[in-house]
Amino acid sequence: KDDKDSLLDGKDDKGAAKPEKKDKKKDVVKDAEAAHEALFAESRYPSAGTCGTCHPKHYQEWAVSQHSYAQLSPVYLSLNNKINELANGSNGDFCLRCHNQVGANLGENSFVSNLERHPTSREGITCVVCHRINKNYNKVSGRLALVEGGLTAPIYGPTGNKELARVLDNTHQYRVVTDPKKPGRQIHKEVKQFADISNPIFCGACHDVTLFNGFRLEEAFSEYRTSPAAARGETCQDCHMGKVQGVASGYEYGPGAIVGGVPTMPRKLTNHFFAGPDYSIIHPGIFPHNAEAQRMATLKEWLQFDVAAGWGADAFEEKVKDDSGFPERWQSVDDRYDAREIIDYQLKRLDWARQKRLEVLRNGYHLAKVVVEQADKDGIEFRVQVKSGTDGHNVPTGFSGERLVWLEVTVTDRDGKVIFRSGDRDPNGDLRDGHSSYVHAGKIPIDPYLFSLQSYFVTQNGRGGEIEHVIPIPYPVISLPRVLPSPVSLVFTGEPPTERNHKRGIEPLGERWGEYEVDASALTGKGPYKASIKLLQQPAPVNLLIAIQSVGFDYGLSPRAAGAALVAGTQLLWEKSLTFDIKE
Incomplete structure (x- = not known):
């Protein structure tokens, strides 16, 4: 049975049968295939981590948001699977289309575990889901066609190309290149103006959900359209991307990007956290998104790291006499200490998110x-x-x-x-x-x-x-x-x-x-x-x-x-x- 096509049974790896002997050649081939597949997908849909190099503020806000949790949520994934079980598969990829447009456009099976998905797919509502859209789709329940392209391909934003053009005219200061074949700090070559990204209808593409049979599952956008806020011209963005979560309170002002340590010209900054009612119930090594955590261990390895037991903390490690009882990835005490530093940082980010969630509620x-x-x-x-x-x-x-x-x-x-x-x-x-x-x-x-x-x-x-x-x-x-x-x-x-x-x-x-x-x-x-x-x-x-x-x-x-x-x-x-x- 192919693991990628199976429903998750809630069991961990402890009960799984282990092969008697590893075939290292097959493992090398498998790793190479996975690397090439990841590279191919990155050339179509760049990861948020790639964007975060020049947009650290936006990335940090997004990385702990509900948008970035949309695909990782185990409750969502199991609910999607259960609906398809009850509806004899007729719901198809309907839920996936809102929670994970990259995965849907890559043709991923909606039943696949997040442990098996492409890294950009796991990012849920990632950067390209909004900034690689060039059409007003209206209320389509998330069925969006993303504009494909690598890091240097054009992106879409509310203000257009003026500031990027200035950066590209000062390559000696910012040291950037727009040709993917040239060495240097790669950057998108154009920002095409797409004014609708600042309009409520852009949010309505996902935040009004109508099933195939006409059942109105979610109506946030429809409720907004008939509201006093809409009548006086306030937008979804005014309340949910401003200084205060849930209140039209104006916007921050600062550089939209920091390129090689050099900030761009100050402008209006939108907050990309989008506080809402949901919160993470998964391992903090997996969420919030963290490039350092991803380099440190795989998702499966993070699941083996026992946060509650205190791994990597002095109080725990001082009592450990033999590292052999730990999973292979965590047998080094130095690695456990390094992992604990990451976990402590992740928990601080989750606490910040909790405060912002309380603010909007x-x-x-x-x-x-x-x-x-x-x-x-x-x-x-x-x-x-x-x-x-x-x-x-x-x-x-x-x-x-x-x-x-x-x-x-x-x-x-x-x-x-x-x-x-x-x-x-x-x-x-x-x-x-x-x-x-x-x-x-x-x-x-x-x-x-x-x-x-x-x-x-x-x-x-x-x-x-x-x-x-x-x-x-x-x-x-x-x-x-x-x-x-x-x-x-x-x-x-x-x-x-x-x-x-x-x-x-x-x-x-x-x-x-x-x-x-x-x-x-x-x-x-x-x-x-x-x-x-x-x-x-x-x-x-x-x-x-x-x-x-x-x-x-x-x-x-x-x-x-x-x-x-x-x-x-x-x-x-x-x-x-x-x-x-x-x-x-």
Whole structure:
């Protein structure tokens, strides 16, 4: 069985059969073929690492962004594989087209592990995905044709060629060449003006996702087009590429490139981090993208480096008496120390990304009023207001069927005993809603007061009713499930009759209220009572991992480890507390 064509089973290399003897000649030939293949792909789609030589600021922002994580995400990859399993392969490379245009244009199999992909393909939404586009594709769900060419081929940007022409007129200062056959610091020979790269419609090419059958999976761009922000001329770029994440706050100003240590003329700088709700759950040796880490070890070798155990740190290494117990790549203590330096740097970058993610989320959601309706011996009733902080689109937006934003409310008496709880988790880490495995099994009660902004995917069942699904695949009763073009026009309905996205988010500058009741029977007589109210965010529920676990996860990640990492990254956006002084 060819590994490149197989679904990942979530198992690591420990259980794999090992060949008795290596054929070194075959290994050399295989390595040579891989090197030539990589060189060929680089000549068509240059890597972000290549661009980062002259654009270090843009590269550092991008390298820890969700755009650069788009293909590396094990949740995305397994969800794509599971959808194709459920839809009998009819979804094809649909998801790949947005998450990895380079891989799609290279013709890579959508089921292939990231460990087997071309390095530029692993970069997801990399530099060339935006800067090698010369047409306005409008809302095409990521089906884009990239302009091919090596490093010296023209690129496309908002302002054109003026500054590059100045650099090329001063080759004695910048020491650059535009002929790939000549020695020297290679640079693209032209920047062709493409004004639409600064317009919202450019973002809409990927950020409005409509399936083959007309199902509107994501509508961020459509929401924006009817928003107050759009009406006054603010763009996606103004909020998501400016000084402050999620707010139109102006742009930084500085050199767009540093060529051989010499900065170019100052200009408007756009931030290429694009903060959003997702975060990495994979090994920090693999993400963020890091050229030094890539030179140090392969992805498979990084997966063997035990960060949690403390490899490469003094506290761990001082206790090591024999290096033979380590994987071959990490048997050298010097290599482990070098790797630890890289890991520490990577963790700092991830923490920076976490702060920026918190910035955009806090700008998008506000925990507003708390209104007490009743607080006496007959019980407690109160309402909590959650408001949208943006007028650019709904919150949550995008893949709103995945996005968890909810209120965790806990009421305690003066001894700290919990007398009321909503928004808490089951043992899997799920909220106690209809998709909790423990609620389904009758082991814990459903949360009747749960305030959650997560959308639900709803499909028709066999008798005309509707049912919620974690994964939006319609289940026909007369044929195998497929995602196929609709046989009728959807111009009036906007989506197919077989499935829909039941949105529960907040419209621009809108509000929602959570309502809570503590029954008199729950009061202990030990007032005053205190309520803790937290607004929390998580990019996806654990039940999504449960739904897709049958196809396995990349990097040998177990479902439990993936779920634990997802829960561990949950962010507290806002919190409030209040006291109920009840005389009993």
